[in-house]
Structure formats: structure tokens, C-alpha cells
Amino acid sequence: MTTHRSPRSTQRGITLIGLLSWTILIGFGGYLLVRVVPTISEVYTIQSVIERLAAAPASTVPEIRSAFDRQRSIDSTISSLTGADLDITKVNDRVVIGFAYEKEIPLFGPAFLLIKYAGRSK
Secondary structure, three states, X not given: OOOOOOOOOOOOOOOHHHHHHHHHHHHHHHHHHHHHHHHHHHHHHHHHHHHHHHHOXXXXXXXXXXXXXXXXXXXXXXXXXXXXXXXXXXXXXXXXXXXXXXXXXXXXXXXXXXXXXXXXXX
């Protein structure tokens, strides 16, 4: 008499430890995303404001700084930069406005994420 054995099938799936590991990784990634996206939005807003200011008819440096500060008071997105922080130069009769700043994002406990942003008008 021969007994018929079914071929050993390999099990597929994820273990509980694997599931918890993936959940922690995805959760931390989501947490970072929620903390970083507002700063990215801010830098795009700053970039659009300085593009608009640089394209305006010839202005003086104090006028550009005060126009940026007025826009900053209107748009609550911009909080990391003031008109005094702008680097305003003239290149070939064209106004070029640049900016650079660092943003510290508290993560947990003593851990911070430091992001350096920089840009300039075209």
C-alpha cells in the first residue's frame, strides 16, 4: 500500500513582525510627508512672489523689500523669510532676487530635520 502525499506547498504571505515593520515604515514616511509638504509649499510661494517682483517695472531695492513684506502679510504661507532676507542684485539691466534659508522641523524628542532652501528669480 502506498500512501499518496500531496507535494509540499510553499506558504506565501507576510508575518506579523513583517506587517508591523511595514506599518511603522509607512507611518513614519507619512509623518515626514505631513511635516515637510507645508515647507515645500512655502518655498514655491516665495519663488512665485519673487518672480512676480523681479518682472515688475524697475523698482528700487527698498520698494522690492517692502512689496515682499506686503505680500508676506497677505499670504500666511510665507513665514520663514522677510524682505530684509532677500538678496537683490541687478544683472544686465534686469533685477535678480535671490533667497536662501534653513528650516528646522521638529520630529520627536531631540531629533530635528534640517532642510536648506535656496532660489532666485530668472
